[in-house]
Amino acid sequence: MIPLLVQGLSIEYRASQTVNKAVNAVSFSVDSGEVVGLVGESGSGKSTAILGVLGLTRRGGYITGGDVLIEGRSTTHLREEEWRQVRGARIGLITQNPRASLNPVMRVGPQIMKVYQAHNKADNSEARARALSLLRAVGINDPERRFFAFPHELSGGMAQRAVIAMALSCSPRVLIADEPTSGLDVTIRAQVLDDLRRVVSSSGSSLLLVTQDLGIVANYCDRVYMMHVGEIVEEAGVDAFFNTPAHPATAALMAAHLKELRPRLALRGFPIDGRRLPSGCWLHPRCPFAEAADGCFERHPPPYEVEPGHWSRCHRYREVIAVGQDQLQPGEQDRGFSSDAPDLLPSHHVEN
Amino acid sequence: MAAQFEIQQEVAHGYLGSTEQNPLPPSSLFHRLVYVLRHSWMLRITLPISVAALFLAAFGPTISPISLVSATSAVDVPPSLNHLFGTDPSGLDVFWRVLAAPRIDVTIAIASTLLSVVIGSMIGLVTSFFRGPAAEFVMRTSDLVQAFPLFVLAIIFVVMTGRSYANIILIISLLNIPIYLRLIRSEVLSLRTRTFVEAAYANGDHGLSIAFRHVLPNAIAPALAQAPVTLGYSILVIAGLSFIGAGVQPPTPEWGSMIATGANGIIIGQWWPSVFPGVVLSITVFSFAAMGEALQTAVFRR
Numbered sequence: 001m002i003p004l005l006v007q008g009l010s011i012e013y014r015a016s017q018t019v020n021k022a023v024n025a026v027s028f029s030v031d032s033g034e035v036v037g038l039v040g041e042s043g044s045g046k047s048t049a050i051l052g053v054l055g056l057t058r059r060g061g062y063i064t065g066g067d068v069l070i071e072g073r074s075t076t077h078l079r080e081e082e083w084r085q086v087r088g089a090r091i092g093l094i095t096q097n098p099r100a101s102l103n104p105v106m107r108v109g110p111q112i113m114k115v116y117q118a119h120n121k122a123d124n125s126e127a128r129a130r131a132l133s134l135l136r137a138v139g140i141n142d143p144e145r146r147f148f149a150f151p152h153e154l155s156g157g158m159a160q161r162a163v164i165a166m167a168l169s170c171s172p173r174v175l176i177a178d179e180p181t182s183g184l185d186v187t188i189r190a191q192v193l194d195d196l197r198r199v200v201s202s203s204g205s206s207l208l209l210v211t212q213d214l215g216i217v218a219n220y221c222d223r224v225y226m227m228h229v230g231e232i233v234e235e236a237g238v239d240a241f242f243n244t245p246a247h248p249a250t251a252a253l254m255a256a257h258l259k260e261l262r263p264r265l266a267l268r269g270f271p272i273d274g275r276r277l278p279s280g281c282w283l284h285p286r287c288p289f290a291e292a293a294d295g296c297f298e299r300h301p302p303p304y305e306v307e308p309g310h311w312s313r314c315h316r317y318r319e320v321i322a323v324g325q326d327q328l329q330p331g332e333q334d335r336g337f338s339s340d341a342p343d344l345l346p347s348h349h350v351e352n
Numbered sequence: 353m354a355a356q357f358e359i360q361q362e363v364a365h366g367y368l369g370s371t372e373q374n375p376l377p378p379s380s381l382f383h384r385l386v387y388v389l390r391h392s393w394m395l396r397i398t399l400p401i402s403v404a405a406l407f408l409a410a411f412g413p414t415i416s417p418i419s420l421v422s423a424t425s426a427v428d429v430p431p432s433l434n435h436l437f438g439t440d441p442s443g444l445d446v447f448w449r450v451l452a453a454p455r456i457d458v459t460i461a462i463a464s465t466l467l468s469v470v471i472g473s474m475i476g477l478v479t480s481f482f483r484g485p486a487a488e489f490v491m492r493t494s495d496l497v498q499a500f501p502l503f504v505l506a507i508i509f510v511v512m513t514g515r516s517y518a519n520i521i522l523i524i525s526l527l528n529i530p531i532y533l534r535l536i537r538s539e540v541l542s543l544r545t546r547t548f549v550e551a552a553y554a555n556g557d558h559g560l561s562i563a564f565r566h567v568l569p570n571a572i573a574p575a576l577a578q579a580p581v582t583l584g585y586s587i588l589v590i591a592g593l594s595f596i597g598a599g600v601q602p603p604t605p606e607w608g609s610m611i612a613t614g615a616n617g618i619i620i621g622q623w624w625p626s627v628f629p630g631v632v633l634s635i636t637v638f639s640f641a642a643m644g645e646a647l648q649t650a651v652f653r654r
Contacts, residue, residue, distance in 0.1 A: 051550075051554070054553075054554050056550070056553055056554065058545075058550075059545065080558075081558075083556075084556045084557070084558055085556065086556070087553070087554055087555060087556035088554065088555035088556035088557075089556060092555075093551065093554035093555070095547055095550065095551045095554070096547070097547055100546060100547035100548060101547040101548050101550070101551040102548055102551075103548045103552075103566050103569075103570070104548070104570060105569045105570050106565075106566070106569070114557075114565075115555045115556075115557075118555065118556055118557055119556060163551070166551075166555065167555075
């Protein structure tokens, strides 16, 4: 049974005059025990998509299509009460900014207790014991004292651990982490992520890791989905993702880290506006590979299978791979990715 | 941190006029409250007066050694040792009646303020957390109420419904509800899009529970800080209603009606039956208002 299967999820934001298609027929899956990365530039619809997985939208947002199967059960026709029993209990969400996702006037421990008690018939002492053991499990030292701390009394890393503890409180099968470390000190990131991976694997859950940090992807993920303008443009195992990037958006993300790649692979101009999608491939106005002869300007690319388990929505994925291979000369790779998180990226991911 | 520190210094030395320096800027709301209480000379004066008014509301009529309502022959006696504030045209002792008046004035004000805080907060919370046509209707109705001068509206309602205590309490609270509706609304509208509300939804909490347990505790502080101001102003409205004869009737001890009783005598030099209740009324209202201001300083300057 696949813990999380998303099929063709579409979400749009409606304003009085415009419609912004933030998520367009996105499909992905998270297998049990897997750590899956969801990568994409800011505004590519990652956060909207994962809220949509939980049946939630922000103000003005509407889910216009698709289905989310949680542990094999369709959620299309769930009523609001049924959804509430899914959220938090079957799927946990770790939100982006830990300090902001805790209620500022409520002590941390009771907040965790409340989530646990919302889904389990537990008296206060049982819930308290659960919250304390969770705080200990996510690596908070002196949990008895932190239990009574207000969120503003916690450091960023502590707050993130508390949020992780809250998401884990009902042992969900799938945990979604929305840029869990973006607000943290670089030195704390690895610790928090290691603890996150440890508690996820020890509880037998799967993890969907939303991030922009390639170092994190390389070190923690088994598979990666690349998102661009609300669309999954590339799916690959983590080795293929780094060694043979097959979509210009992915290649450009690599180029952002590798100086040598930049002249050939960097995207031009500004992010595509979801309210005015271009014809053909949605990346073509920015794409250094776009060719009229290949239909980049007219035909929207279907997912091409590059190799088993590796898909790319690019008419010219062969050229992209070729240029990437060409530029990735041996000896040049070790330098890459280091600007951001030097200790996170093992060199073997880019070597062969 | 530096900005917060400057703000606290401003609290201490600017508006509140303190001379002391405290090098440790307080962080939580409770600590800010204690800080403001300790550093404001305004509060050192007004807090005891407000407490005294509350004490008199509880015990005012019972501490009087003489009858407060039975007329005597000693009419219009000027202030003396026997009658500290003199006596009024019916021979009633002004001093003891002034001390007994909070039983009516402050009690009604407290009841109506409590009612308006509770009802205003509830309506404000629900209508701004769950928005819709009904919420818009409530807001426009409250606009309508606020468009009229409060006192004039109070007179009209009292004339329409009769001047029982219950009616006066209900009318004053009704007129104050829009203030709390707005205060709560402004907070809730910004809170409802905050990440921890989104996180609560993502954790499977339901809307009403989020509104009351996550949003309300974060939104209530400004409304609570406004309450003493409303309390003082409500006393003024009750006294005003009684002054024009629409509120509490003589001989029940009440500041507004006492001022009215003595008003005729001022022109012939008998100032004491009006001036003493008037001065005490002013001091009381001012004290509550100043206390509210200081509380608001603690709540809003963060």
